[in-house]
Amino acid sequence: MRAIAAFYKQRHQLDKALTYSMAAADLNDSLQARKNRYNVSYYEQQAVERSQAGRIASLRHTQAQAEARTRRQHLWLLVALGGLALLGGGAGLLWRLYRQKQRANTLLASQKLQIEEQAARLGALDEAKNQFFANVSHELRTPLTLILGPLDTLLTNPAQQLPAAVQATVALAHRQARRLQQLVNRILDLTKLQAGRLALHPTPTPLGTLLRRVVSQFESLATQRGIALHGPAAVPESLRLLLDADKVEEILTNLLINALNHTPAGGSVEVAVALPAAGEVYSITVRDTGPGIAPAEQARIFERFYQSPQGQAQGGTGLGLALSRELAQLLGGSLTLVSELGQGAAFTLRFPAEVLPEAATAPIVAPGEPAPESALQGVASTLPAGPVGNGPRPRVLVVEDQPDLREYLRGLLAPTYEVLLAEDGQAALGLLAREAPVDLITTDAMMPRLSGTELLTHLRADPAQQSVPVLMLTARADDAHRLAALTVGVDDYLTKPFATAELLARVHALLARHQVRRQFAALPPEPQGEPEEAGSPRPRTEPLLAGPVAATHPAPPARRAEANAAEVLGHWQVQVASHLADERFGPAELAELLCLSERTLYRRLGQLAGLTPAAWLRELRLTQARQLFEAGNFTSVAEVADAVGFGSPKYFATLYTERFGRRPADYRP
Structure with missing residues (x-):
């Protein structure tokens, strides 16, 4: 259109050129408008597409997130399911373990109960065994009294000197009775050790004196058997230790007896001492040249009642070495053995001890040394030798269930006192109801029907008998029994086996006190308000304990x-x-x-x-x-x-x- 307009313009056809120019302009505007509409539509379409793409992207993103969340949820679900499975498995395992533990605890409780019951039964059996040994040991004290008492009288009575041969035989019986007493005491010591009632009593002790005394006790036996017994080398006289000398002496005595029993004639036994430096332990070794001890037996040699097969011919009780080791442990030390077959045996006692300065122990008498007093001769001289002049003899009631001991006590007391006999507490009460009053009662502690403590209870409740002194003879030396006797009012007690002089001394002292009490009870009452002068003469203040005791049957008390x-x-x-x-x-x-x-x-x-x-x-x-x-x-x-x-x-x-x-x-x- 524009070309046509230009053509007409060149032809100067302006109206046509204008028409075509306007048509061209309209067409151009129409085209531009269409183009613009197209562009608008295009851009709108692009915008829509972009919007849709955004939405699609957003949807895709949302979908991806949802899928991710779903995956995560699935994962967490799987994890949760796995956790639940693990928890379920763990719970099941824990329940199973709990049930197993519960069954194990039930089994353990049952086993523990069985063990406790067995331990209780073993403890009861052990206690019964210890009580049996203690009872047997206590029961042996009564026959020991009847053995040692007459033997002591035969050996020490100056009025009846025995021929030399008879005296040697009696002395042999006396030594064996003393040995039996030592065995009884050894059994009691073992029961005390096991019960934890055996205590240490350290005393200042000169070690050299102690060792010489122990060794010297076996010199005659060693000579008789043809064995060379060598004591320790020189131990300083100034060496004094704070130790329980009795227990050390008992250990060494057991070791020497064991060594002499197992050493053949021509052999030797040696006691050696190792003096340590300050703060160390002392050691005493007893070495013999006997057959030695087999290694298999060395582990059992310190067991109670164990006797080596190779040494059974030597006799013994199997208690000496066991007691020695336990005593060594009680001392805070040890007792060890070194031995080879054919090379003898060496037992070594090791113990701690405190060294004392010489000045601190100078006035102390070593254990076992004679006291500065004479033996019991001074006591014998103060006891009445026969019936009292013109007065009636004191009346003594002997209550004892053992017939032999009852007769023995009557034989001891009859030369001086009028003696009545009763076999138990019940018989004693009946006799006291029938007979005239007595001046003294000696009673055994353990008797049938009515024991000594029960008899004492009856006496103290009877106004007519409550002032009569009572001497209790008992085979039990424990504190509980002694306290029971003192609680019911015993005047004195004496442990079996007892020495004759000790029994007579206590009887005499109780009768003397009873006599003085009766004399005071018979005095007229003191006037009320009587003035007392500081310088007024008083009766003498010493009782007549040395002279004979006359019978003093009670005046109205x-x-x-x-x-x-x-x-x-x-x-x-x-x-x-x-x-x-x-x-x-x-x-x-x-x-x-x-x-x-x-x-x-x-x-x-x-x-x-x-x-x-x-x-x-x-x-x-x-x-x-x-x-x-x-x-x-x-x-x-x-x-x-x-x-x-x-x-x-x-x-x-x-x-x-x-x-x-x-x-x-x-x-x-």
């Missing part, structure tokens, strides 16, 4: 005073107990403590205890000393003397021997 005597005296003893260690505490201080005049105190003590104040204090001190000795709570006689208020150990030993018929040196801590 003051029953109420007798009934309260034990209570009053017990109350006074509690007040006095803390003052007994004071040597200066005497009658005057006692009267001041009890808020009494000395004259009233003299009269009251005479009525209640049959003793003067000085004698009563002395009796309390000696009784306390006896309790210390029998409990083993001491290291030396001097220590006990000082603990009960005696300044002189020698004077204390004299009084103690006269009172109880036994020397303080005879006790072992």
Whole structure:
């Protein structure tokens, strides 16, 4: 159109050129409008497409996210299912383990119960065994009394000297009876060790003196068997150790007996001592040249009651080495064995001990050494030798279920006293109801029908018999039995087997006290309000303990005073107990403590205890000393003397021997 318009314009046909130009312009506008519409449509389509593509992309993204979430959910579901499966499996496993553990615990509880029941049965059997041995040992004390008592009398009675041959035979029987007593004590020691009741009592001990004494006891036996016995090399005399000498001596005694029993004639036994440096242990070796001990037997040689097959011909009980090792362990040491067949055996005791300075132990008597006092000759001289002049003889009731011991006691007492016999406590009560009153009762502790403690209970409840002194003879030396006897009011007790002199001394002391008590009870009552002068003469303050004792059958007593005597005296003893260690505490201080005049105190003590104040204090001190000795709570006689208020150990030993018929040196801590 524009070309046509241009053509007409060149022809100067302007109207046509304008027409065609306008037509061309319209056409161009139409085309441009169409183009614009096309472009608009295109762009709109592009926009729609882009929008759709965005939506599609968004949908795809959403779909991908959804798929991802689905996958994650599936994964978590799988994980959860796996976890649940694991938890289920774990729970099942745990339940199974729990059930297994429950069954195991039930089985363990059942086994534990069985073990406890077995342990209880074994403990009961062991306790029954120990009780059996203890009972047998206690029962053996009565026949030992009947063996040792007459043998002691035959060997020590100066009025009836035995021919040399007979005396040697009696001495042999006496030694074997003593050995039997040692075996009984050994069994009791074993039961105490197992029960944990055997305690150590260290004492200052000169080691050289102890070893020489132990070795010297076997020199005659070694010579008789043709065995060379060599003691230890020189041990310094100044060497003093703080140790339990009795237990060391018992161990060495057992080792030497074992060595001599297994060493043939021509052999030798040697005791060697190794003195350590400061802070180390001491060792004592007993070496023999016997056949030796097989290795298979060495592990069992220290078992109780075990006897080696190669040594059964030598006899024995199988207790010596077992007891020795347990005693060594109690000392804090050990007992070991080194042996080869054909080369002999060497037992070595090792123990710790504290070395004491010489000055600290100078006044102490070594265990087993004779005391500065004579034996029991001083006691025998103070005892009555026969019937009392013109007065009636004291009447003594012997209550004993063993016929032989009952007759033996009558034989001991009959030369001096009028003796009545009863086979048990029930018979004693019947005899006391029929016969005239007695001055003293000696009773066994364990008897059929009515025991000694039950008899004592009946006596203390009877106003007519409650003041009669009672001496209890018992085969049981344990603290529980002693406490039971003291609780019911026994005046004195004596453990079997006992020495004749000790029995007579205690009987005499009890009768003397009973006589003085009766004399005071027979005195007229003291006038009320009688003035007392400080310088007024008083009766003498020592009882007649050395002279013969006459029978003093009771005059009408003051029953109420007798009934309260034990209570009053017990109350006074509690007040006095803390003052007994004071040597200066005497009658005057006692009267001041009890808020009494000395004259009233003299009269009251005479009525209640049959003793003067000085004698009563002395009796309390000696009784306390006896309790210390029998409990083993001491290291030396001097220590006990000082603990009960005696300044002189020698004077204390004299009084103690006269009172109880036994020397303080005879006790072992």
